[in-house]
Amino acid sequence: MESIYLAIPLAPLLGAIIAGLFGSKIGRKGAHIVTILGVGIACLLSFYVLKHIAFDGNAFNGNVYTWAAIDGLAFNVGFLIDNLTAMMMVVVTFVSLMVHIYTIGYMEHDEDNWPKGSLVGRHSYQRFFSYISLFTFSMLILVMSNNFMQLFFGWEAVGLVSYLLIGFWSTRETAIFANMKAFLVNRVGDFGFLLGIATVLMYFGSMDYAEVFAKAPEVEGVTMSIFGAEEWSVITVACLLLFVGAMGKSAQVPLHVWLPDSMEGPTPISALIHAATMVTAGIFMVARMSPLFELSTTALSVVLLVGAVTALFMGFIGIIQHDIKRVVAYSTLSQLGYMTVALGASAYGAAVFHLMTHAFFKALLFLAAGSVIIAMHHEQDMRKMGGLKKYMPITYWTSLVGSLALIGFPGFSGFFSKDLIIEAVHASSTPHAQIAYWMVLIGVFVTAFYSFRMFFLVFHGKERMDDHTREHLHESPWVVTVPLIALAIPAVISGYLLYPMVVGDFFKNVIAGVGTEGSLATEMKDHYHGIFAFIAHGLMSLPFWLAISGVGSAWFIYMRKPEIASWFYKHFRWLHTLLDNKYYLDAFNQRVFAGGAIALGKGLWAAGDRCLIDGCMVNGSAWIVKKFSAWSRYLQTGFMYHYAFSMIIGLLGLISWVIYKTNVLGISG
Amino acid sequence: MSFSLATPEIFLLSATCFILLLDVFLKDKFRSIGYWASLLALGVTLVLTYQSWTEAKALAFNGMFVHDTLSVVLKMAVLSIVTAIFVYSKPYLIDRKIFKGEFYSISLFATLGMMVMISANTLLMLYMGLELLSLSMYALVAFNRDNGRCTEAAMKYFVLGAIASGMLLYGMSLLYGLSGSIELSSIAEYVANQKIMSSVALLFALTFIIVGLGFKFGVAPFHMWVPDVYQGAPTPVTMMLASAPKIAVFAMTMRLLVGGMEFGSEGWQQMLIPLIVMSMVIGNIAAIAQTNLKRMLAYSTISHMGFVLLGFVSASEGGYSAAMYYAITYAITALGGFAILIALSHEDGDAEELDDLRGLSRRHPWYAFMMMLFLFSMAGVPPLVGFFAKLYILQAVVSAGFVWLAVIAVLMSVVGAFYYLRAIKLMYFDKPIDERSISMSISFNALLSVNGLLVVALGLTPSLMALCLIAIKQSI
C-alpha cells in the first residue's frame, strides 16, 4: 500500500516536471497528455485508496522517509491516510482531473493573451499544465501529511503555485498586482501559521500529529505568558495562531482581500485552486486539528465569529459585482465562511462535508463561467451578456445545477451540507453561536439573491452583447462540456452521502467528538430520521423559504422591474459605495499597511540604511575589506622565497605558542 | 597476509601500468583508447571498492593497511571524482594538444596515492601515499610544459611542497622517536598516557605535522602557493587539485590527528584555531580583490578548507563527520565550477577572467544556471549542499562551545557571498563580451547536469551525512 500512497502525489509531480522542463520538446499535445495521465493515475488510485480505507477500514499512519534529524527531533515525510484524507484525495484529484481536461479547451488560444513575440509567452500552454500538475502534487502532500512539517511544506507549495498562476499572464499590470497582493496577504497568514507550529513544537515536543494529539490533554492546563504577566492557555494560543494561517489560506475576514483579485488568473485555476481545493486547505487543517481546537472554547468562538462575518458580509459584496468571475469569487468567500462557522460550532464533519459538496458545485460554477467567457471572447462583464440560454444549452443546464446546489435547494448537494451547518450552529454551545446563527440565516437569502442575479443576467433577458460576438456565439467544445457534466453529477448526488459521512461514524477516530456521548455529532445522529425526512423537514424550514425568496426577488428585480435596482442605487448610494469599495478594507490596507510600511521603510532607509549601515558599516567595512584585500594582494608577490618565508613565519608562530603554553622557559605565568 | 583487502589498489596499479605501456604503442589516431581504458580501470576499481564494503575494521600488510567503512566511502568518492575529471577534461586536452596517455597514467598514479593515504595505518604509509600524490601532481601542473606560467607554477608548487613534506617528515620522525612506533594505534596508546599540554616534545612534533597538513590543505599562512598554482596549472589539473586531494588530505588528518593523537586533541585544537581564522579571513577577503576567476576560486578554496578544519576543532564524532561531508561535497561543487571554466575555454586561451562569465546566461542559459548552483552552493545558500555542509560544521562547533569561532565563520561567509554573487551578477545581468556559442559533447553536458543535481540532492537528502556519520563512528 505504501507504494500506492507514494505514487499518488508523485505521478502528478512527474507530469509537472516533464511538462515544465521539457515542454518545448514534447509540444502542447505531449504536455497535456502527460499531465492528464499523471493526474488520472492519481485519481484512480485515490478512489482505490478510498475504498481500501473507508470500506475495508485500513487506516495508515507511518513515515516513509526521514529527511533530517536534529537533537532527536525527526523531520519525516510520512502519510496519515484515514477517512478524512481519503475523501480529500478523491475530491482534489477528481476536480483536478476535470480541470486538466477543461484546460485543453480554455487555453487553446492562449497565445492571444500575450503580446506578440514575447519571450515569457513562449510555451505558456505547457507551462500552465506543468503548474496545475505541480499544484495537484502540493495539495496531495498537504492533505496526506502526518506531521506539521510536511503540512507546512504543502501549505507553502500550494501558495507558491497559486502565486505563479494568479500572475500567469505576467505581462498584465493587474495580474502582477494581484499576485503580489495574494503573496503578501498570505505571508501574514503563513507567519501566524508558522508561529502556531512553533508553539506546538515548543510545548508538545513533536511535529507528528498522532503524538501531538495524544499529548493534548496533558498540555490542556499549561499556560504561557506572551505580553506582561497575563497567562494564556497554550492550546488557545496555538489554535489561534494556526487559525491565522487558515484565515490567510481560506480567505477569512480580514485576510480575504487577495481572493477576489486572484480572479486575474486563468479561469481553470480559479476553479481548481481558488474555489475547490487550495482555499479549503485552511478548513481541512482546522478539521485535522480538531482534537486541539476542541480543547479551547475561546479559539472556537473566534473561529465562529470570523466565519459568520465572512459568510454574511462577503455575500453582500457579491450582489453589486458586474464581473461574472468576481460574483463567483465572492460567493466562494461566503461559502468558506459557512465552513468556518461550522468549524467554530464544533461541527467539523459538517464543515468537511460542505467542503466536499462545495468543491464540486463551485468548480462547476467556475468552469461554467469560464465556458461563458470563452464564448464571449474573454468578456467578463455581465452587463454585456444575457440570453445565452439558447446558444449554450449544456452550459446553461449545468450552471443551473450548480446554482441550485449553491443556494441549497432541497435535493441538491448544497442543501444537505448547508442545512446541516445552520442546524449545527443553532444547536451549538459555543459562545456567540446565536449571533452567528442569525448571520448565516440571512446569508442564505443573500446567497440565493446574488447567485440567481448572475444566472438571470447571463442566461436570460435581453441579449446585450455586440453583433460581432453574437454571431460567433456557440456551445463550447467537448473538452469543456464533458468536465461540466462530470462535475454536475456529484454536484447533485454527493449530498446523499450525508448519512454515511456526517451522521454516521465515517469520521470516528478522525475528528474529535464523533462517536462520543453528548457531543454535537451524536446529538445530530439522534435527530436524524432518514434522508427523505431530512428533505421534507428542509422544505418546511426557514432557510428554504429564505432561499426561495432570494431567487424570487432576484427574478423580480432583474428580469421584471430593473427600475427597482436603479431606485435602490439612487436612494442607497452610500450603501452601494460602501459595498463597491469592499468596506474600504482594500483602501485601508493600501493606506495603512502598504503606505505605512513604505513610510517606515523610507524612514529606516534614510536613518538606518543610508546613514548608519551604508555610511559606517557597509562602506566602512567595504573600505576595510578593500584595503585588506589590496594589502593581501600586495603580499602575494609571486616570489617563491616570500612564500617559503611566510610558511616559516607560520611555523615560528606555532613553535612560539608551544613554548609559551608549556612554559619551557620557566617564566611563571 | 590478507592481500585481498587491497584488491582495488592492486588492480588499479596493474591497470595503470598496462595503460602506460598500451599508450606507447598507440598511434595518435587511436589516442582515445587510452582514455577509455582509464575510465574502465577507474570503473572496475570503483566496483571492487564497493564490493569490499565492510562493517568490520581489518588490517593487512602487517598493519600497514587499514580497511574500514571510512576508507571505502572516501575511496569511492575519490574514484568517482577522478572519473568525472577525466570526462570533463577531454575536450580541453584535445584543444590544447596535450591529449596524451601520460596525463591519464599520472592521474591514475595520483589516485593510487590518494587511496594509499586513505587506507594508511602507519606514519610511513601516510607519507608514502602523500608523496605519490604530490609527485604526480607536480608533474601534472607542469603538464603543458611549453606554457611559461605552467612551469612556473609547477616549480613553486614543487619547491614549497618539498619544504612542507620535509617539515611533515620531521614531525613524524619526532613522533616516532617519542612513541617508538610508526603504527598509529601504538602512537595513540602513547599519547593517551601523556599530558599533551605539558609534553613539550609531543607538541613540538605536532607543530611540524600541523604545518605539513596545513600546506597540503592550503590553509593560511601556508596557502601562498594555492592562488599561483591554481592559476598557472591547466584547468583540468586545477580541477583535480581542488577536488579529490582534499578528500585524501582529510583522510590523512583523520588518521593522523584523530586516529593517532585523539587524546592530544586539546593541543591540535588550539593550534588549528589560528590557522582556521586566518584562512577564513584571508581567503574570503583576498578573493574579493581578484579579477581572475581561477585565483578567486583558489582563495575560496582556502576559506573552505578553513571550514573543513573547523569540523576537527570540535573534536567530536559529529564534527569529524561534518568535516568529511564538507570535504566531499566541496569537492563535488568545485568540480562543477571548474567544469564550467573548461566549457568556456577555447583554443586561443583559457577562460579564467571574471569577464569571461559576462552574459553567460545569454550564451548558454543551462551552463549559467549550473554555474549559479555551484556558486550559490559555495556561498552556502539553502537548499544547496554547501549550506548544509556549513550548517553541520557550525552545529558541531557550537555544541563544542566555540561560539565565537562560529560567529567568525558566519561573518566571513557573508563577506564571501559578495564575490560569489558578483560572479552571478556578471553572468545574468551583463552583456557578453565574447559572443561565440558554446557547445560541448553530450557526455560532458550529461555529467554536468548530474553534477548540478548532486549539488541540490545531496543537501536535501541526508543520506550522505548519515553515511559519513556511520563511517566516522566505525573508524574511531
Place this chain on the structure above:
Amino acid sequence: MGFEQIIFYLFATALIMSAVSVVTVRNPVLAALFLIAAFFSSSAIWIMLEAEFLGVVLVLVYVGAVMVLFLFVIMMLDINTDLLREGFMRYLPIGLLIAVVIAAEMILVMMSKVFDKPIPAPLPANHSNTEALGEVLYTQYVYPFEIAAVILLVAIVAAIVLAHRKRPINTKSQKPGEQVRVKSSDRLRIIKMDAEKRAGS
C-alpha cells in the same frame, strides 16, 4: 669526554659548517662540493649510530650518483651568480633573525627532559645491519617498498613527459646498425646498357 664523543662533535661541527656554507658561498660548484661534504659527515654520524648500511648507501647514492649528476648540470648551465644573490643582503637581517629565533626555540625544546632516554646497549659485534634490513624489507615492509617503487616510476614517467621532445626531422646522425648491415649492392649499382652507336657514323 670519550673518544666517541670527540669524533661525534668533530663530524657534527663539520656537518653544520658545510651546510651553512652550501647556502652562503658564491660559487655554485663550491656549494655542491660543500653539500657532498655534508653528506659525508652525516654518513659518518650514521655509522657511529651503528647504521652502517644506511651510511654506505648515503655515500654511494647521494655522493656517488646524485651529486655527480648535479655537478654536471651546474657546469652545463651558465648560472649568473650575481643575479641569484641579488637582494641577499637586503633579506639577510630579517632572515638571520628568524633563523636564530627558530634555532633557539628548537634548542630549548630539544633540551627538555623527554628526549633523555637511556642509551641502548651496543649491538653484538657480529650483528649485521644489512641482514636485519634485508630480513624485513621484502616481508614486513613489502607494501611501502612497492609504493616506493611506484613513486620512482612516476618520477621517471614525469621526467620523460616533461623533458622528452621529438627530434627535428632533418638532423644528421650516424646509424651504426645500418652501417654494419650495409651490402655492396647498396653502395654500387651496376647498370647494364646497350652499346650505342655514335651518332652520325
